[in-house]
Amino acid sequence: MPLLEITGLKKAFGGVQALGGVDFHINENEIVSVIGPNGAGKTSFFNVISGLFAPDEGSIVFDGDSLANHAPNEITRRGIARTFQNVRLFPNLTVLENVMVGQHCRTHAGMWSTILQTAGQRAEEQLIEDKAKDVLSFFGSRLAGYRYDQPAFVLSYANRRRLEIARAMATEPKLLLLDEPTAGMNPRETAELTELIGDLRDKKGFTVVVISHEMKVVEQISDKVVVLDHGVKIAEGDYDDVSTNEDVIEAYLGRPAERDE
Amino acid sequence: MIDMRRTFRFGLLAGGAMAFLGGIGMIESFNERTLIDPILRMGDLFLYGTLFVIAYIAARGEINILEEPDYRAAETTATGAAVGFVATMVTVVYALLITAVDVVEFFPNMDEAMVESLTFEQGAPIGLALLGLASVIVGAVGGWLVSTADGLKQSISKVVGWVLGFALLEVVVTDIVESRDVSRLIYSPNGGLRLWSVAVIAVLVVYLSRRYSGRLTSFAAEVSNADSKSRLRRGVIAFLVFAAIVLPMLLGGILNELMINVSLFVLMGLGLNIVVGLAGLLDLGYVAFFAVGAYGTAVLTSPLSPTFSPQLNWWVALPIVFVLAAIAGLLVGTPVIRMRGDYLAIVTLGFGEIVRILLLSDWLTPLFGGSQGIRRIPGVDVPFLGEVGGTRPEFFVYLTLIFVLIAGYISYRAQNSRIGRAWAAMREDEDVAEAIGISTVSAKLLAFVTGAIIASFAGALFSAKVGAVFTNSFDVLVSIIILVVVIVGGMGSISGVIVGAFVLIGVLGGPKSPGLLAEFAEFKLLFYGAILVFMMLKRPEGLLPSVRRSRELHQDEMSQDAWLEKGGDFTADDAEGATT
Numbered sequence: 003m004p005l006l007e008i009t010g011l012k013k014a015f016g017g018v019q020a021l022g023g024v025d026f027h028i029n030e031n032e033i034v035s036v037i038g039p040n041g042a043g044k045t046s047f048f049n050v051i052s053g054l055f056a057p058d059e060g061s062i063v064f065d066g067d068s069l070a071n072h073a074p075n076e077i078t079r080r081g082i083a084r085t086f087q088n089v090r091l092f093p094n095l096t097v098l099e100n101v102m103v104g105q106h107c108r109t110h111a112g113m114w115s116t117i118l119q120t121a122g123q124r125a126e127e128q129l130i131e132d133k134a135k136d137v138l139s140f141f142g143s144r145l146a147g148y149r150y151d152q153p154a155f156v157l158s159y160a161n162r163r164r165l166e167i168a169r170a171m172a173t174e175p176k177l178l179l180l181d182e183p184t185a186g187m188n189p190r191e192t193a194e195l196t197e198l199i200g201d202l203r204d205k206k207g208f209t210v211v212v213i214s215h216e217m218k219v220v221e222q223i224s225d226k227v228v229v230l231d232h233g234v235k236i237a238e239g240d241y242d243d244v245s246t247n248e249d250v251i252e253a254y255l256g257r258p259a260e261r262d263e
Numbered sequence: 264m265i266d267m268r269r270t271f272r273f274g275l276l277a278g279g280a281m282a283f284l285g286g287i288g289m290i291e292s293f294n295e296r297t298l299i300d301p302i303l304r305m306g307d308l309f310l311y312g313t314l315f316v317i318a319y320i321a322a323r324g325e326i327n328i329l330e331e332p333d334y335r336a337a338e339t340t341a342t343g344a345a346v347g348f349v350a351t352m353v354t355v356v357y358a359l360l361i362t363a364v365d366v367v368e369f370f371p372n373m374d375e376a377m378v379e380s381l382t383f384e385q386g387a388p389i390g391l392a393l394l395g396l397a398s399v400i401v402g403a404v405g406g407w408l409v410s411t412a413d414g415l416k417q418s419i420s421k422v423v424g425w426v427l428g429f430a431l432l433e434v435v436v437t438d439i440v441e442s443r444d445v446s447r448l449i450y451s452p453n454g455g456l457r458l459w460s461v462a463v464i465a466v467l468v469v470y471l472s473r474r475y476s477g478r479l480t481s482f483a484a485e486v487s488n489a490d491s492k493s494r495l496r497r498g499v500i501a502f503l504v505f506a507a508i509v510l511p512m513l514l515g516g517i518l519n520e521l522m523i524n525v526s527l528f529v530l531m532g533l534g535l536n537i538v539v540g541l542a543g544l545l546d547l548g549y550v551a552f553f554a555v556g557a558y559g560t561a562v563l564t565s566p567l568s569p570t571f572s573p574q575l576n577w578w579v580a581l582p583i584v585f586v587l588a589a590i591a592g593l594l595v596g597t598p599v600i601r602m603r604g605d606y607l608a609i610v611t612l613g614f615g616e617i618v619r620i621l622l623l624s625d626w627l628t629p630l631f632g633g634s635q636g637i638r639r640i641p642g643v644d645v646p647f648l649g650e651v652g653g654t655r656p657e658f659f660v661y662l663t664l665i666f667v668l669i670a671g672y673i674s675y676r677a678q679n680s681r682i683g684r685a686w687a688a689m690r691e692d693e694d695v696a697e698a699i700g701i702s703t704v705s706a707k708l709l710a711f712v713t714g715a716i717i718a719s720f721a722g723a724l725f726s727a728k729v730g731a732v733f734t735n736s737f738d739v740l741v742s743i744i745i746l747v748v749v750i751v752g753g754m755g756s757i758s759g760v761i762v763g764a765f766v767l768i769g770v771l772g773g774p775k776s777p778g779l780l781a782e783f784a785e786f787k788l789l790f791y792g793a794i795l796v797f798m799m800l801k802r803p804e805g806l807l808p809s810v811r812r813s814r815e816l817h818q819d820e821m822s823q824d825a826w827l828e829k830g831g832d833f834t835a836d837d838a839e840g841a842t843t
Contacts, residue, residue, distance in 0.1 A: 014669055048630050052698055053698075054694065054698065073696075073697065073702070073704075074694075074697045074698045075697050075699075075700050075701055075702045075703070076698035076702075078698065078699060079700055080283065083699070083700075084698060086695070090692055090694075090695045091695075092688050092691040092692060092695070092696075093691065093815075093818065094687075094691060094811045094812075094814045094818075095684070095687055095688065095691065095811070099407055099687070102684055103684045103685065103687075103688045103696075103699065103701070104700070106681060106684070106685050106688075106700050106701045107699075107701070108700075108701070109681055111680065111681050111682070112682075113677070113682060113709060114678045116676050116677055116681070117672070117673055117676050117677070119676060123680070126681070127680065127681070130681065148726045153814045153818075155814075155818050169699060170699070173699055173700050213543065217340030
């Protein structure tokens with residue numbers, strides 16, 4: 003049984019059909035890329051899965067349960083975490099705090115135990131911090147050491163993207179949705195992150211859906227590629243199939259001009 | 264050379280300020296208070312103080328242009344004098360205009376009496392000449408002071424500070440020494456310091472500061488550098504605690520009364536700080552929770568509560584009041600959960616007023632007494648002391664301090680915990696907070712409820728202290744002033760709220776209570792406004808800001824600094840990471 007199974011997903015904003023009946027599934031321990039030209043509905047697809055928008059029609063079944071009409075925080079609690087295309091960190095919180103906050107839905111200390119500073123609450127705080135440092139260590143020394151106490155806004159662009167992934171990882175999800183994780187990175191950083199995305203599955207055991215524009219990244223990491231255009235899935239399969247698919251080429255490059263005989 | 268245009272501009276500014284202070288009647292009303300018996304009245308202090316400050320700033324700007332130190336004194340003095348002269352011209356024209364044209368109908372304070380107050384009660388020709396002379400001298404002194412050596416400048420400002428402090432706090436000092444004979448030694452029977460006591464204070468201040476200030480600063484440095492567990496640090500803390508315990512006994516009734524008022528605002532400030540500063544929910548109706556606390560206590564404890572009158576002990580009533588406040592927090596919080604920013608502010612503003620109007624309404628009058636309020640609220644029963652109410656401020660102050668400590672502790676614990684982080688995240692970006700698994704609904708409700716309960720501390724203490732509650736103690740101005748306390752002190756910062764309450768409520772006075780400077784009563788809101796504008800321009804993060812808040816307001820500068828520290832190259836750091 004697939005980890006996430008989506009059937010006939012529809013979402014319209016006024017007259018614009020952002021998603022026009024998308025079917026999608028991903029098995030555990032897979033990496034699936036979602037590609038498509040600008041405005042194809044990729045980010046809307048993520049927004050609907052993560053609960054920011056309610057779907058108009060269609061079903062989303064995650065891990066055996068329907069996700070329809072759940073608040074975003076509930077969906078995260080069930081095990082879907084995401085990053086944002088336009089990096090949305092908490093800029094004035096420190097690097098460490100950004101990740102610690104990610105564990106909110108996995109921890110329980112309430113107002114009373116916080117005020118009374120119970121042993122359980124103190125142990126939990128310590129655990130949160132340790133786990134956050136552990137998650138950050140995934141990115142080597144880039145977000146460790148003196149970086150812990152820096153506010154997130156001083157980070158370089160690439161580090162912000164890494165931190166956002168770390169924050170998503172801290173929610174202990176089964177499924178990670180990465181929205182253009184390599185956008186704005188230079189080739190070396192892109193290569194490094196591509197490798198890390200592979201590690202997310204191989205070493206950390208996450209299932210990953212990636213939106214990307216960079217075909218090289220898509221080629222290297224994907225078990226399967228799904229192509230969206232105008233809110234409709236136009237192709238699905240492994241990279242080689244999709245990259246030679248005529249509909250896909252047409253969607254990206256347009257139809258070749260008819261030649262007069 | 265003196266920059267004439269600049270000096271002229273500052274002169275106009277000073278003149279305008281002086282004319283304004285006169286026009287609103289402040290000088291006239293402040294002049295009723297003498298500060299130093301024959302020579303200085305409070306109105307004159309503000310009139311020439313303003314000029315002095317502006318002249319000083321004008322002259323300080325001039326120094327940047329000058330290079331030769333010898334010319335400094337002459338040039339800055341001249342600049343100051345010029346500012347004083349221009350200011351006089353403005354004021355003289357203004358005074359003549361007012362004498363010539365009758366505008367009392369539109370500006371009730373702009374009459375002959377005001378002109379008198381500006382001119383040392385001498386009227387047109389002589390008084391105006393005196394005004395001019397005084398302005399030029401004050402301006403010149405202000406300018407001259409810029410060029411003096413730092414040591415002298417410090418001594419002068421210390422002397423002026425102490426003398427004015429003693430003069431302004433005459434009532435309080437008299438109250439503390441509790442002996443008419445002793446205070447007569449310092450103060451003249453007409454009010455104000457005697458001339459010779461000014462001299463004594465000046466000599467003492469100069470002598471003591473010369474002798475001990477070096478030691479004091481080195482001691483302070485030692486304390487702040489000391490390890491948090493060292494004996495020195497502990498000794499200082501023990502001393503502060505001891506002082507807090509003993510001080511109310513020594514202070515007079517006026518200061519204790521003031522301390523209680525300040526503490527009540529500290530309490531409300533701490534509560535609002537949780538809602539606004541930590542969770543980022545702009546609540547303009549916060550006074551509603553204060554009212555719930557006060558009226559809840561009143562109904563439960565007073566024998567005169569109109570319908571329902573269980574006459575409980577204050578301590579028994581307290582937990583019930585907390586529950587009521589928590590319910591009020593939920594009632595206000597639930598409908599506004601989906602609102603943000605401005606909309607939330609407007610709706611909560613409405614809620615605050617609704618509570619007050621409901622209390623006044625015919626419908627609830629049988630329960631809360633309407634405009635009659637509820638009287639005869641008993642004080643707090645304290646073991647060994649009996650009933651402690653407003654008539655025994657020296658004991659009541661301890662009670663409020665205990666609740667301040669509790670509220671401060673709650674804020675401190677919450678701020679540095681899972682809950683505090685969730686609030687901070689929600690304040691930064693509500694959608695993302697929701698998307699990473701924070702239930703913003705429960706985080707918001709928790710903030711509202713915690714804030715409401717802390718406000719009800721203040722309400723319960725307030726009604727026990729005053730002994731009666733009326734709806735006009737809970738109007739919208741109170742909400743605004745609590746918010747100003749939080750903003751001026753520093754949003755999200757516990758120590759900031761405390762400092763803010765001391766500065767605003769302690770010195771200027773709260774919405775219904777006088778502060779240290781009781782004369783401000785009429786002009787309190789003017790000063791609140793002026794302070795708020797000044798703070799927003801010069802120090803928007805507040806007096807003692809929280810780290811997060813100052814980051815937020817200085818993001819650009821900080822990223823610039825971080826960039827510079829790295830030698831202006833962010834990618835250098837990344838390259839390093841890639842090779843390792």
